[in-house]
Amino acid sequence: MTTNLAATRRHPITGITEEIAYFGETPQMLGSIHLPAGEIEGAVVICSSTHAEMLKAYHLEVVLARALAARGIAVHRFQYRGDGNSEGLDTDLTLPAMIDAGREVRSRLKERTGLDRVGYAAVRLGAYPAAALAEEEAGTAILLWDPIPDTDAFIRDAVRSHAIAALKAEAKPESLDKVLKRLDQDGVVELLGYEITSAFHNSIAGKKLSDYTPLETKVMIVPFGSLNMEPIVEAWSHAGIDVANQDRTGSEPWWLAEQVSQDRHHAANTLADKSADWLAAAIKGA
């Protein structure tokens, strides 16, 4: 695995080391490793969502990574090929490619920390690569922020947000069926200024999170919006997984990534601290 020159810094107050580098085979991914100041007591891979959701949750994931590192957990964040600041084209972004990327990152983190087992944190669509990876080998714990129970909700949310924006601009909103038809015909569709490819859509279509069964792990689900998490909780509890479902925090549609604000930062810090407390404790107790 190739790693280019990394940017490294040690936080002057917390002592946490952060390394950001392009790594892996071409097209390379951009990844960040957050290392605790003291002993490494666990490791977590953070699986992001994609497109607007990735952009919106970006800093929230940084805050979570720093909160976990402050609790002795090494964290690896990364951006999928064809998304974020990673190399690659829009067409490189598919669910199997996201899972492969997560696998590479997991190996890199294990190698770096010397630990055998890792935990996962994921946002929205990122729950799918996280659950797929946790199905492959026993992990420690999984934290899911507003996971999407079925992947059709991803495109549905995007189309809904696009329609809201169209109405605000006094334009005619398009139905989901029409958008999907256009995607099928053209191979790409524009939603809120993002290009969604049919390669991406076809790779996620028809998937349910409850189809994956993570091995020997604890799961915490933190719903933000109105999605119903019961099918996941039910399926995973039935499979003997210890699943906790936290109270809803409430959020505007994910695809409407808004300007940052102090209030949002405060909310992000609170959420990250609470989540990091649970995840660090679950990992250390595993």
Add this chain to the structure above:
Amino acid sequence: MPVFFPEPDKTIFGLLSEPTKVEPKTTGVLLMSGTFGGTTTLGRNRMWLKLARSLAERGYPVLRLDYTGLGDSIGEPFCYELETPAVPEAKAAFDLLASRGVTDILVIATCYGSRGALHGAAGDPRVRGLYLFAPPTRSGTKGVGGADHLAEHVSTGELAKRVFSKRIVRKLAKNPTARKAAVRIVARKLGVSRDAADKRQETAGDSDPRDADPGFHRPLRRLLSDGVPVRFLYGDDDFFWTEFQEASEARLGRELERFADLVAVEVVPGVVRGFLSVRIQDIVIKTSVAWVEEMTP
């Protein structure tokens, strides 16, 4: 290439795209985004990344960055309003580009980033041009604009009275932005004779509600006075275009006329602010690349 800068604390995170297949030029580009989303390195639909790659392929080193408190940068997040522009980030970015062999810097910016670009670039001899996409010209009467307004229009005695009121003391204790503004007022008061000509002009201009605020106008005038070309691109449906047009009927218009050979204003159909459509993103990338090539000696 990811970079942390400036030394020694390395609080800012940036991505430097350096040419790999062609000889690097000595002209480098700084991209300053608005505060949309959780990182300011990317933009909607990876627009800044696409622009950076396109320029790097043509030989230009390009730097994108996360503002303090955002993305992978360190620091307390704040309000990211126009009154507190990202000037330290811009200046540190210029130094970083210079340390990589760049002698001439071009800045492409939008929204919040455009204000930091204007203030950061004013007076820096390394900056050779600015291309601003839908920059806001007014920031209300708060912060930098408001602080300057108070310093220039309210007597020292009256300001002292106001500062010692319970409400203001509480505000200063709680709010770092208010403290920054207070420091700025004192600085302006102490150095009020420093730029008498500017002050007279601004006093005249401040009385016109259509005008751009000093936070926009002052650095722009400094840049133009120093011979630095500035290009604007708005959408005809941009709210900021309406503001810019109004300001152009007041003092800003006189300045634009005075420096007509250095100023270019373009208007395209639709809304540029926020780069809401792929069509606008393509226009921004295309016009930026053309401008950078045109500006390169």
